[in-house]
Amino acid sequence: MVYIRDNIKGGALTETTFLVLLAVYTPNHGYGIMQFIENETNGRVVLGAGTLYGAINTLVKKKWIAPSGNEFDSKKKEYVITGLGKQKAEEELKRIVEVWKLASTIIKGDRIT
Amino acid sequence: MSRTVLRYFFDFLDEQEKWLNSMAKCGYRLKKCGIMTYTFDECKPNEYEYAIEFVGDRAYSKAKDYRRYLEDMGFRTFTKNINWNLSYGKIRWRPYAKGMGHISTSPGGFNKELLILEKKKDGKPFELYTDVSDKLNAYKSVKRTYVWAVLMMIGLSAITFIPNVSSLSPAMTWVLRAVILFFSILFVIPMVKYFSLVNQLKEESKTFD
Helix, strand or coil: CCCCCCCHHHCCCCHHHHHHHHHCCCCEEHHHHHHHHHHHCCCCCCCCHHHHHHHHHHHHHCCCEEEECCCCCCCCCEEEECHHHHHHHHHHHHHHHHHHHHHHHHHHHHHHC | CEEEEECCCCCCCHHHHHHHHHHHHCCEEEEEECCCEEEEEECCCCCEEEEEEECCCCCHHHHHHHHHHHHHCCCEEEEECCCCCCCCCCEEEECCCCCCCEEEECCCCCCCCEEEEEEECCCCCCCCCCCHHHHHHHHHHHHHHHHHHHHHHHHHHHHHCCCCCCCCCHHHHHHHHHHHHHHHHHHHHHHHHHHHHHHHHHHHHHHHC
């Protein structure tokens, strides 16, 4: 089986990472993040609770997102994107636009001829 | 009407989950669980569904944080033991935990190796992990637990072969060995199953990654 992994220096984020970052531009809790992703992708991406928990904790460890508000609050724990996280999300957007431009020129060009 | 059922699962993950779901299908909703008992309340058939997650390899504080998170996600959660509480001490070493193993202390993670999650049936599959590598890690930690259970059984039976270690008569020693062998088989069966599940997922992760 031949399979292709992402280029190390390509800098692409996984889709899950990018979507979680987008979900916490305004403070959001676990359930809200899950709903956001499911709604915004029209159900194409549905994250399991365990997988999302792992993703949140990884991003907190990387300091791309941070818990917001009082941690000992009885309310649901909320997360918000950090400056570093925003920087990563912006880089990803730039990368996607580049790929999109390249793909649309070639794919459209091919259709005309 | 509540109903209490006595059960013990050697395959604590899949078989227990299947059983709880079949109970829910027949209109029984889990109310509480003890070491070997489950108490159910009557409910509408097919109203709830269950999933089981092994958290025995996590430190108590982390398992607690995870439980709180799942409650926030809207699941009802129960904790459950995976073994009989046979030790007298209050400290138990969990060799199956990652790294050097965690020491679990009462009243912490002790006897709370499993989380039973309940959600209302909504037509969507009850999947906790939607990522092959996450699934793989979850099964790996279950597999590791069974490997340790089998190793302990081998250790126990080895002790019976040390001369003069106990005051049991030769006949009783053989009975003891038979009992140990019986339980070893009950642990070996799920161990083999989780070994093959892990291998299957490893193959899958090669195609998807």
